Amino acid sequence: MTHPAGAAPSAPLKTPRRRRVDTARRADLLEQVTDVFLAEGFTAVTVDDLARRMRCSKATLYGVGATKEQLVVAATKHFFGTEAARIERMVATFSEPQEMITTYLEGVAQAMRRNSPAFYADMVTYGPTAEIYRRNTARAAERILEMIDGGVRAGVFRATNAAFAAQVVALAIEAVQSGTLLERTGLSAAESFAELADLLFNGLRHAS
Template sequence: MTATTDSRDRRPRRTTRRRVADAGRKEELLRQAEDIILSEGFTAVTMDDLAQRLGCSKATLYSLAPTKEQLVLAVTRAFFRESAAEIERAVAAEPDPRQRIRVYLAGVGTAMRRHSHAFYDDMVGYEPTARIYRRNSETAASRVHELIDDGVRAGVFRAVNGQFAAQVVAVAIDSVQSGTLLDATGLTAGDAFSELGDLLIDGLSSA
């Protein structure tokens, strides 16, 4: 009896190592695309530009996202998700309820240094990314409110309208990101958030 060979057996098979390598390559390309978009904005950047600068084919780039718009959304979501996770790790490591607000705001300032005014302008001018920005701004305001309430319960902050204070912080964050507050004061983003932290802690202090 003659043995037969199934033609499907001749097809190259993707090993686990190959799949991991491919996933790692895509992750690295996405990270590099994120750096470009955060630095330069996305309105003037084309997929052709990105493919050339990343040293990959357009087919590979489109494997990250089917359209430029989807790539921009992925980058924007990743920026806020990764920034929030890093900030929360720093807050969790701070035992003093008074200082957690300062740590939180310093983390926001650090995250903001990753993106340019060009990216901010593009982000707020494009409705899909503007929605992501608004949701994260609301989350930031809510988080500051929680930190204020934690301080009140711990007895280190006096009872105040936490919602009002949190919204003031949200407005200040937006003004720093847009550059309006920095242009008016001559402060850097880091200095602005340091001053904001001092104002909050001094104004909320129960002592």
Template sequence: MKTPRRRRVDSARRESLLDNIQQIFLAEGFTTVTIGELADRLHCSRATLYSVASTKEQLVVLATKEFFRSSAEIIERRVSEHTDPRQRILVYLGGVAEAMRRNSQTFYDDMVAFAPTAEIYARNTARAATRVRELIDEGIAAGEFRSADGNFAAHLVALAIEGVQSGVLLDRTGMSAADAFSELGTLLLNGLRSRPD
């Protein structure tokens, strides 16, 4: 099989192309979008696109990884601006919800149906569960959260996030992933308070 020709592009151009590809995929999904359509819409050659990744599948994986990486970076920056444990959890889960709202339903459906991107999504939701547990532990150490309830809440959050990732929780509630993460933050904070405001 003939390998597509690649054209060398500088890192700034590559980053710009990847960002534009990501925006198209997030808005429309990736199953039906062809390399030819991407090239036409981005006003570049196929060879230029193949300089970003060797195949369409690799472009999809790269764009999905970049979506989660850049979203995590933005969320952590926002979390670092707060010291109150409750606010940090709320900002974190709110940030996850906001990031997931950038996904169209078509992208979400494509992502969970395509094994490589489903694995990226699963890995990132597992990281989110771990991060929430860390934030809960910080709140326990600061005396803001009850220890026993904090441990239970951390496990409950992990199960809830797993339920969102697998789609079971979304199917049963009719919620989107973004709405589920937002609601989880509200429930978690109200339940973890060690004393009334």
């Protein structure tokens, strides 16, 4: 490739040097990165910080994610994926719809308690992580609606209240995700989901 007279050749684009890591090591590193981000947020934490704390090279970390942005996305997906699996395991131990719903929302609240205010603020303001959060909150709303429908079919919940409750769940989760409900109530995301569980448990049951 030729260059105009007197012009210096373009410098090749540099990509972070990555070190191949085995599956178990990668899983362990991803768990550690996730814990750091959940505790402190990810905006202020650098890859140098992570490497120093984990006593590994930056090249090793880049074996988990090729850039800091990829590390952030991987950690956020890991958090939601592992928590969703944990919650579903808890729900599977119950058969009564009201217990399933309460357990599900309490599980969501427990998961959200792992989020520091710094991580939550970073997550909802950074496009890729905000989209991950949006997809997971939408799925949470769908799961609650599925359980409400199951309770109606089983005769446990009042059908006249089911449609209303379903819309309340969807709106409440959306309001938590957008931050509107948190601002207006002063509650955290975890506290909001816990309150929602209590409202659903008491509002959907047949009057005794």
